[in-house]
Amino acid sequence: MHINIQTNLSFIALLAIEKEAEHDQFRVYLKQMNSDELDEMIFPIQEEVTAAIDCTTCGACCKSLMINVTAKEASQLSSTLGIDESQFRLQYLEESMEGQLIINQVPCHFLEGSKCSIYQNRFIECREFPHLHKKGFQNRLFGTLMHYGTCPIVFNSIEALKTVSGFHASL
Ligand code: SF4
Numbered sequence: 001m002h003i004n005i006q007t008n009l010s011f012i013a014l015l016a017i018e019k020e021a022e023h024d025q026f027r028v029y030l031k032q033m034n035s036d037e038l039d040e041m042i043f044p045i046q047e048e049v050t051a052a053i054d055c056t057t058c059g060a061c062c063k064s065l066m067i068n069v070t071a072k073e074a075s076q077l078s079s080t081l082g083i084d085e086s087q088f089r090l091q092y093l094e095e096s097m098e099g100q101l102i103i104n105q106v107p108c109h110f111l112e113g114s115k116c117s118i119y120q121n122r123f124i125e126c127r128e129f130p131h132l133h134k135k136g137f138q139n140r141l142f143g144t145l146m147h148y149g150t151c152p153i154v155f156n157s158i159e160a161l162k163t164v165s166g167f168h169a170s171l
């Protein structure tokens with residue numbers, strides 16, 4: 001399908017407020033579907049949308065997400081940046097209550113303007129967001145719709161999914 005891509009963040013944010021009630025209905029509608037069939041529906045949509053959007057000119061998620069980092073990633077990136085690992089951890093990371101390493105600042109330290117300064121070496125969690133390519137989309141509807149107003153990939157995928165799934169809001 002051809003999707004008209006929208007990347008205007010202000011427009012997307014406004015629409016998210018306007019469509020809160022519609023999205024409550026959409027979530028219920030999607031919950032009634034077969035989970036595997038829903039995955040088959042969202043996968044090609046997200047593929048087309050992701051290919052059409054340049055995350056290096058957006059960076060919106062880098063301004064709001066707490067990013068998990070693995071010990072291996074911390075070690076690799078400190079070495080790539082030529083920083084002693086303990087210094088790297090002190091400067092950029094902290095431990096969550098659950099003992100998980102996370103970046104200690106939002107927006108992320110590595111964001112320069114709208115672009116990730118370590119894009120080729122960014123963390124797995126950054127690469128995987130907004131997770132639309134993963135199986136079990138139906139279990140992540142609430143979290144995904146939370147990012148509708150901030151992430152153009154989510155926004156455009158959800159709008160296309162409404163069409164493909166035959167959803168009509170009754171407001
Ligand atoms: S590492 Fe890069 S992609 Fe990940 S949150 Fe930071 S700026 Fe964004």
Ligand code: SF4
Pocket residue numbers: 053054055056058059060061062129130150151152153154
């Ligand atoms: S994942 Fe979404 S919010 Fe993050 S940079 Fe890409 S389009 Fe922007």
